[in-house]
Amino acid sequence: MLVNCSRLSTAGGRCLLASSQMDDVIQKRHMGRRQPKQGKPPILPPAKKVLYHVVHAPWQKPEDVEELLWRRHAYNNAVISLREVFRAEIAQNASHGQGIESMKEAEALEFDELIAQNQARNDEKRAARAERESDDTKETKSVILEEIRVELEKRNAEKKRAEQEVRDVIARSAGFVNRENLETKILEALEKPTIYDFAIDRAGNKYFVPEPVKYQEGTPTRQKGRLYDQTLGTQHGTMEEAASKKQNQQSL
Amino acid sequence: MRKLVIPKYYGRPSIGLALLGCTNRPFYHVCVFPDRALGRRYEGNILEQVGTFDPLPNQKNEKLVALNFGRLKYWIGERNAHISVPVLELLGLSGLFPIHPKSFIRAKDNRALIADQQLKTVAEAAEAEKITQEQDSSGAPSTSHPQ
Numbered sequence: 001m002l003v004n005c006s007r008l009s010t011a012g013g014r015c016l017l018a019s020s021q022m023d024d025v026i027q028k029r030h031m032g033r034r035q036p037k038q039g040k041p042p043i044l045p046p047a048k049k050v051l052y053h054v055v056h057a058p059w060q061k062p063e064d065v066e067e068l069l070w071r072r073h074a075y076n077n078a079v080i081s082l083r084e085v086f087r088a089e090i091a092q093n094a095s096h097g098q099g100i101e102s103m104k105e106a107e108a109l110e111f112d113e114l115i116a117q118n119q120a121r122n123d124e125k126r127a128a129r130a131e132r133e134s135d136d137t138k139e140t141k142s143v144i145l146e147e148i149r150v151e152l153e154k155r156n157a158e159k160k161r162a163e164q165e166v167r168d169v170i171a172r173s174a175g176f177v178n179r180e181n182l183e184t185k186i187l188e189a190l191e192k193p194t195i196y197d198f199a200i201d202r203a204g205n206k207y208f209v210p211e212p213v214k215y216q217e218g219t220p221t222r223q224k225g226r227l228y229d230q231t232l233g234t235q236h237g238t239m240e241e242a243a244s245k246k247q248n249q250q251s252l
Numbered sequence: 253m254r255k256l257v258i259p260k261y262y263g264r265p266s267i268g269l270a271l272l273g274c275t276n277r278p279f280y281h282v283c284v285f286p287d288r289a290l291g292r293r294y295e296g297n298i299l300e301q302v303g304t305f306d307p308l309p310n311q312k313n314e315k316l317v318a319l320n321f322g323r324l325k326y327w328i329g330e331r332n333a334h335i336s337v338p339v340l341e342l343l344g345l346s347g348l349f350p351i352h353p354k355s356f357i358r359a360k361d362n363r364a365l366i367a368d369q370q371l372k373t374v375a376e377a378a379e380a381e382k383i384t385q386e387q388d389s390s391g392a393p394s395t396s397h398p399q
Contacts, residue, residue, distance in 0.1 A: 034294060035294040068357060082328070083328055090329055
């Protein structure tokens, strides 16, 4: 409901004004909307400003007073009658099944109905959800099974490859040294020593210093490194020489 | 000495405005209080809220009031509640009650105020016109005599 009464209310309303003044006083004491606990804040005597302040309300105009007198008389009578009317109306509503009790019953009925509707809708949704979930489960299951199959295939392939690799390694390890053939291998190595302590030029000529001997005779030299570079001042092989050498070896 | 409760009226509910709002923003709830003697200050005293009243005019220059007529009828009729004057005025303007006598007086005062303002504006306009005429009449001969 809208009431356009801005001008009416702004001009006067002493009751409103008085209550707002009181609120100002209260707000200055920092009081809230909740009732404070007993004794907090301490009950103080009224301030001097409040105690000795006499409100001088302006006198009303005599014609207003006169008008208010008969208007108030009529108004108060009307209010008394209206109270009776409202009471009768409420009683009549109650007797005709429009009172609070009937309203409560109607609301309870409506509530039950709404609950039933909600239940029905929930059931529908539950059934739909169950169906949807079973479909989803089947689909997920198939996807997972497919993934497992792919993974197993991959693992099998990997296993085969690894086995093959191990077999190859075992085959390659036929000439390896082990406990059984250790003695023979040592003897073989002694018969065919391989010496890597040499210098080499671009043509692939190897220069051994000292010259390798199959069996060491006498005391070996204490000096292990070369005294000087044996290849210094010698005619080093060239790339062409090396290529020809390689060709010769291949042809042989 | 002021009595805390008046036995004759004690226990009679009262319908009034509860000031809720914050700094520079008044807002009233139309509330039912247990008794006039217990005060309207605290939230705990409110029995039931039966409406609202926004005293600040909105953009359309309206002060919005909301009232629950059903509950008001119950409290007024069944419970014989006392109603404060501001609420009586609101009820009169809303149509549940006849117009409150104070509303008539206030309307009369406002009409007088508006009439005064209009008279004042008319007088000011007439005075301004007179001044301009005088300026024109004094300015005309000065222009007719070139130096």
